[in-house]
Amino acid sequence: MSDTPLAAVVAPPPHDRPLPEAVRLLARRHRPRSYEAIPWLVAIAGYFAFPDYLQLGAQVFIAILFALATDLILGYGGVITLGQAAFFGSGAYVCGIVSAHGWTEPLTLVVIGAAAAALVGLVSGFVVLRTSGLTQLMLTLIVAVMLGEAANKATSVTGGANGLQGMVISPILGIFDFDLYGQTAYIYCLVLLFLGWLAVRIIVYSPFGRTLTGIRESEARMHAIGSPVFRRRLTAYVISAALCGVAGALLAETTSLVALDALSFERSGAVVIMLIIGGLGRLYGAFLGVPIYMILQDRFAQADPTYWYFWIGIFLLAIVLFARGGILGLIERAARLVRK
């Protein structure tokens, strides 16, 4: 056996036998599954079932896109971040400022917002991704806080604490105007969420996405198999930032307003909590975590207007202690039990 050169061992064997089960499992993993249609069917049904809540629905889609983009870097890339609002806010502000200066075509504004956020991701990623652990966490936080303070000070450009005024958004494709009931906003945000999800899904199942998971699982081993870890992470960071920027630009367009809270720490923190509730690194955690968080926030705020955050905290503790992997993790475990 020791006479066989290594190249002969890892060369593909003749195709005369059925594929081993393990190989077939991996080869099929990226195929679409029926349950993946559920969120989209729910969203389409929601359009007809709740005509009075379409504006809110659009905001939920934006939050899901933001969470999905964050999952790429946090759940898959293993980068600990509390500063994703930096990218969300950059997308929102740049989109809003350009719009207020006279360029009002919504799709190009989204691209501009995404590009701006990607640039922030590229520049900050160069520093943030050279560190790890607590240092990394603090750096992501600092980037967002600095941008927030810059937006607060630069009142002539951003409107400061009063928020950015004077945004004008043209109809989408020159046809669909943003209406009072949010019909256009709902469908527009849903379509862009779908495209964003498609992009993340393709990336997650690509070899690049698998190496991200590898980096999360063991950075030392990725170095040892010759992976350019820093470059991979930076690429993911920029893609994540661009998608966060899309979400921010959508918020600006659908509300015709950008306020300082687009860059706030609360936004960075909430998106991480949403993902932990739904399930990190699972592609669908965002779809569960965001609505659950929003419903809880609504209920707790009604029941206890002063201390609702406390109850969110209790809920989060319960998830972390008893349901690692979030709601999706629970579902996965239940499914495994049923199958056995």
Added chain:
Amino acid sequence: MSDIAAALETRGLERSFGALRVTRHVDFRLEPGARHALIGPNGAGKTTFINLVTGALTPSAGTILLGGADVTALAQEQRVKRGLGRTFQINTLFRGLSVLENVCLSIGEHRGLAGGLFRPAGSHRDVLLAAYALLERLRLADDASRLVRELPYGRQRLVEIAVALGLEPTVLLLDEPAAGVPSAESGIIVDVIESLPADLALLIIEHDMDLVFRLARRITVLDQGAILVEGTPQEIAADSRVREVYLGERGGR
């Protein structure tokens, strides 16, 4: 020195941490296809030497050559691309992924596919099949779909070797391949190492003397950062200085 380029060579390798010289002028040569063990008491500088060779540490002075080419200035991943593979003393695997995918990651990286953003990883069937063939060879095929963290430690040690072999290295550094495995179960690891391709140069860092004498055809003894002696297993076993280092007052054990 022979005319053929060594698979791995260090010349005058030095590394200091402050005033502490942990690697002292190491001239080391690993021949192509070698079965070479690196031994020495605790604190002899074995780990530092490995880290210098892989590129995890930068030497204070000296040169490192892979297949005759100077790689001293190259980053870790570039050395891997030039045929340097390694395993870890403590399992360093993708614990949440299946055994098969662990190997797929290294094969994909080796074949330059790992940066791909669009085509699904699962559609690279040649990578999957190559990974599976490697697992069959290491008698891991039955565990291919299991998560690494669900495997017994000894099986994980084999995955360590499988992941490194996925890189089709010319030099393989085995850092205490049987560490943490009860000696009753280390037999299969020894079998696997003995069955590795003859053209692969092996450098085995090991504490377990039984293992060293079973596997190695040449042994280098490190002591206090410097090479104490190098020779065949018989020469090393008979060498009084080695006995002194291991058993004498200065020995760590």
